[in-house]
Amino acid sequence: MAKNRSPTGVLIVATISHVMQHIYVGSSVFLPIIVADLKLNYTEFGLAMAVSSLIGGLSQILFSVASRRIARHVLLGLGNILLALGTFLTGLSRRMLDFLSARLLSNIGVAPQHPMGTAIVSESFDEKSLGRALGFHYGLAYVGNIVGPAIMTILAATFGWRNTFFIFSAPALIVGLTVIWYLRGVKSALSRDAGSSSKKNDLKADALSLLRTRGVITILSAQTLLSGGIDIGILTTYIPIFLANFLGMDVYEMGMVYAIGLLGGVIGPVLLGGYAGRIGYIKTAIISALIASTLTLLLTPYGLRAYGILVSAHLFSLMFMSFSLPTLLQSQLVSVSSGYNRDLAVGIFFTVSFIFGSLWTGIIGYMVDKFSSFQPAFILMGVLGLLSSIILMSQIRQRK
Numbered sequence: 001m002a003k004n005r006s007p008t009g010v011l012i013v014a015t016i017s018h019v020m021q022h023i024y025v026g027s028s029v030f031l032p033i034i035v036a037d038l039k040l041n042y043t044e045f046g047l048a049m050a051v052s053s054l055i056g057g058l059s060q061i062l063f064s065v066a067s068r069r070i071a072r073h074v075l076l077g078l079g080n081i082l083l084a085l086g087t088f089l090t091g092l093s094r095r096m097l098d099f100l101s102a103r104l105l106s107n108i109g110v111a112p113q114h115p116m117g118t119a120i121v122s123e124s125f126d127e128k129s130l131g132r133a134l135g136f137h138y139g140l141a142y143v144g145n146i147v148g149p150a151i152m153t154i155l156a157a158t159f160g161w162r163n164t165f166f167i168f169s170a171p172a173l174i175v176g177l178t179v180i181w182y183l184r185g186v187k188s189a190l191s192r193d194a195g196s197s198s199k200k201n202d203l204k205a206d207a208l209s210l211l212r213t214r215g216v217i218t219i220l221s222a223q224t225l226l227s228g229g230i231d232i233g234i235l236t237t238y239i240p241i242f243l244a245n246f247l248g249m250d251v252y253e254m255g256m257v258y259a260i261g262l263l264g265g266v267i268g269p270v271l272l273g274g275y276a277g278r279i280g281y282i283k284t285a286i287i288s289a290l291i292a293s294t295l296t297l298l299l300t301p302y303g304l305r306a307y308g309i310l311v312s313a314h315l316f317s318l319m320f321m322s323f324s325l326p327t328l329l330q331s332q333l334v335s336v337s338s339g340y341n342r343d344l345a346v347g348i349f350f351t352v353s354f355i356f357g358s359l360w361t362g363i364i365g366y367m368v369d370k371f372s373s374f375q376p377a378f379i380l381m382g383v384l385g386l387l388s389s390i391i392l393m394s395q396i397r398q399r400k
Helices: 007-037 042-066 072-092 096-110 113-122 127-141 143-159 161-185 197-201 203-212 216-229 232-246 251-279 281-297 308-322 324-335 340-371 375-399
Strands: none
Touching (some): 007 072, 007 251, 042 072, 042 096, 042 113, 072 113, 113 324, 113 340, 127 324, 216 281, 216 375, 232 251, 232 340, 251 281, 251 308, 281 308, 340 375
């Protein structure tokens, strides 16, 4: 059996895996090109994204349950391998069904990252340092959102977008194999509870216990709205299309503006994660949600030939706040759970996020098609974010 790894080593390897997942998220910079090349309308595009996101989201809970029988690091590594295959097949796509199938496989590959990665990291740090560790885990991972578009744009200019997907499938495969090898000696709830078969098998009791924990239902309820408003998934799906097709930016200007916005998503979780460890995760989440929702509503006045610098600053601030929300809410969830329930808590959180996110993605795609404008969509997204912050405020009042 491998030597047990240090907390720092575990954090670094789990975060590298997370970076790889977000390089895939960063490939959203190609979505406008794919939509045009495959001759998709926005309703078809929204449907493909919604279906793949929905099934990928449902896979989150399946991986969480599977962790009771299969080691977390194996599931995490397998996810990266599936992501590599999905990325490769995206480059082969010629029609909507091909794109949907590749996207579906990729989203299933992404599914184990959050429940497995977060649980592995959280069990290596105490509650006081958990927010900072998860902030690093998420914030640094969002570097992939920047590195991905930057490198992919350069490669696409030389080799084309299809070959770029082929190239980027290799790192995901390497990372998957590395995770399986390096993390094989990490102690976890799986090994500590190996002697308690009843604890492993009573999934229903664990789920009910988790849902009865104060604040869990509030967080999950808020996430159903956040996933359609200011969540990373909805923003990374539609912001590139908004910049390219509605603000008239070419691929290079869009890549630069989008990258600056994503930089805010890297810095925000790191800074706010550490800050929230002192004043409270829920309080910080409320502030972030209110600001991000307001900034989303303020996207509505933009039109053709908007100043790139202004849009860049706007997106930087928006993503600084919005990308911090998963870190803050997950930190709260794992701080009130332990053992297998940490896998379950994060798994349920992201299952809810992906299920509702997929529904909202389809709705927003339909709205953009129907109105030929992003203004109604941004209004809906901002309102959903504001409503979610009101739900989170109810938890603060309950504690008083």
